[in-house]
Amino acid sequence: DAALLDRLDDWLLPFLTGAASFAAINAGTLSAGLTSLVPHDLQRKVDALAPTHFDAPSGSHVPIRYDGEWPMLAVRVQELFGLDRHPAIANGTVPLTLELLSPAHRPIQTTRDLPGFWRGSWADVRTDMRGRYPRHVWPENPLAAAATSRAKPRGT
Structure with a gap:
C-alpha cells in the first residue's frame, strides 16, 4: 500500500481525466491504473488463466x-x-x-x-x-439440445 501511495502520480494520475474528487474515481479507473503496473505479457497470462x-x-x-x-x-x-x-x-x-x-x-x-x-x-x-416456465424449452436430454438464451427457439 505504501509503495502504491508513493507512486500514485505515476500509475493513477494518467487515468484521472475529469475526476475532481476522490469520490469521482470509479472502480474502472482504479483497475486501469493498477493494471498499467503489470507487464503486458503477464496481463495476457492472467487474462488467459482467470x-x-x-x-x-x-x-x-x-x-x-x-x-x-x-x-x-x-x-x-x-x-x-x-x-x-x-x-x-x-x-x-x-x-x-x-x-x-x-x-x-x-x-x-x-x-x-x-x-x-x-x-x-x-x-x-x-x-x-x-x-x-411453460414457454421455455425443457428437454429430457439437455446434452442433445441446442443452447438458447430465448424462451422458445425461433421457428417453433
Whole structure:
C-alpha cells in the first residue's frame, strides 16, 4: 500500500481525466491504473488463466465472479444445453461453481459437476421448471439440445 501511495502520480494520475474528487474515481479507473503496473505479457497470462467472462454455448458472454471462495458463474440453465463438460479456468484445473438460474434469473441449483447435474437432478429440476416456465424449452436430454438464451427457439 505504501509503495502504491508513493507512486500514485505515476500509475493513477494518467487515468484521472475529469475526476475532481476522490469520490469521482470509479472502480474502472482504479483497475486501469493498477493494471498499467503489470507487464503486458503477464496481463495476457492472467487474462488467459482467470478470464473475466465465460462464453456460454448460447453465445452469451457471462461474467465470472471472483469474490467468493471459488470462481462463480451465474448462468441460466438453458444457456448450457449441449455442454458435456464442466466449465473451468486456469487451463482446466479450477472448476467454476455454477449457479444455475431459472429464466427469471432465480437460482435453481449450485453445482461444481455439470455432467453429474445433467445425469442426476436435471429430471427433477426439469419437471419443476416446466410447470413454472411453460414457454421455455425443457428437454429430457439437455446434452442433445441446442443452447438458447430465448424462451422458445425461433421457428417453433
